[in-house]
Amino acid sequence: MNRTIIITGASRGIGRAAALRFATENDRLILAGNYSLDALETLKTEVSALGAEAAIFTGDLSETETCSALSAFAAKQFGTPDILVNNAGISHVELFQDSTDDNYLSILHTNLSSAIRLTKAVLPSMIARHSGRIINLSSVHGLYGASCETEYSVTKGGIIAFTRSLAKELAPSGIQVNCIAPGAIDTEMNNNLTPEEKEALCEEIPAGRFGTPQEVAELISMLASAPAYLTGAVIPIDGGWN
Numbered sequence: 001m002n003r004t005i006i007i008t009g010a011s012r013g014i015g016r017a018a019a020l021r022f023a024t025e026n027d028r029l030i031l032a033g034n035y036s037l038d039a040l041e042t043l044k045t046e047v048s049a050l051g052a053e054a055a056i057f058t059g060d061l062s063e064t065e066t067c068s069a070l071s072a073f074a075a076k077q078f079g080t081p082d083i084l085v086n087n088a089g090i091s092h093v094e095l096f097q098d099s100t101d102d103n104y105l106s107i108l109h110t111n112l113s114s115a116i117r118l119t120k121a122v123l124p125s126m127i128a129r130h131s132g133r134i135i136n137l138s139s140v141h142g143l144y145g146a147s148c149e150t151e152y153s154v155t156k157g158g159i160i161a162f163t164r165s166l167a168k169e170l171a172p173s174g175i176q177v178n179c180i181a182p183g184a185i186d187t188e189m190n191n192n193l194t195p196e197e198k199e200a201l202c203e204e205i206p207a208g209r210f211g212t213p214q215e216v217a218e219l220i221s222m223l224a225s226a227p228a229y230l231t232g233a234v235i236p237i238d239g240g241w242n
Contacts, residue, residue: 003027004078008061009088011036013187016043017213018085018220023052028078032057032070061088062109064117071121080125083224086115087137093192096150104151111155116162130174135223136163138181140238160234167232176231178223183238186210207239
């Protein structure tokens with residue numbers, strides 16, 4: 001296929017699994033992250049072993065200039081991006097009344113502003129070519145909210161609104177915008193839970209377990225090849241939890 005794909009938050013979890021999934025299709029990957037250069041280098045080696053090309057980009061995607069630089073870097077490395085996977089995200093678990101402005105701004109800019117700014121950076125080339133796919137990672141908490149993760153839920157709800165609005169705007173330009181809302185997935189983000197808390201949560205999930213990053217990556221891959229008429233969708237992958 002030789003598609004050029006940008007994946008943010010690629011160093012771990014869902015982003016890492018998505019990179020490995022796309023590598024099996026011989027796509028050209030831009031692996032973007034902020035701090036984990038060693039993890040990105042390891043991932044690049046694994047991707048290359050699967051026969052795909054990859055390049056690494058590091059920087060704070062909450063800044064407009066960094067998003068513009070990433071878009072230019074991708075175009076220089078492999079050509080106009082075909083697919084953008086907005087996956088970067090963080091979470092703080094705390095009572096809303098205890099949250100600080102610094103925590104709020106960190107979550108807001110990492111989870112929501114980065115997706116908006118990077119999408120804006122890659123759009124001109126997609127519009128000019130009249131094709132492109134944008135896949136945003138939200139959360140079931142963006143659909144239903146979560147106690148002690150209010151600000152995280154707000155940003156993930158923003159991703160959903162961003163997806164639905166932009167899909168309507170870009171459909172005439174042949175660009176699809178879709179969203180995935182994972183439930184409880186076995187990633188580092190959920191390592192704050194104790195074994196007892198994880199067990200109790202699994203009892204609430206009809207599937208009886210956490211999902212895997214690989215399962216979410218498979219859904220990302222499906223959206224990357226979905227019929228052109230599918231746009232503006234928000235697809236939960238939560239084992240029947242909600």
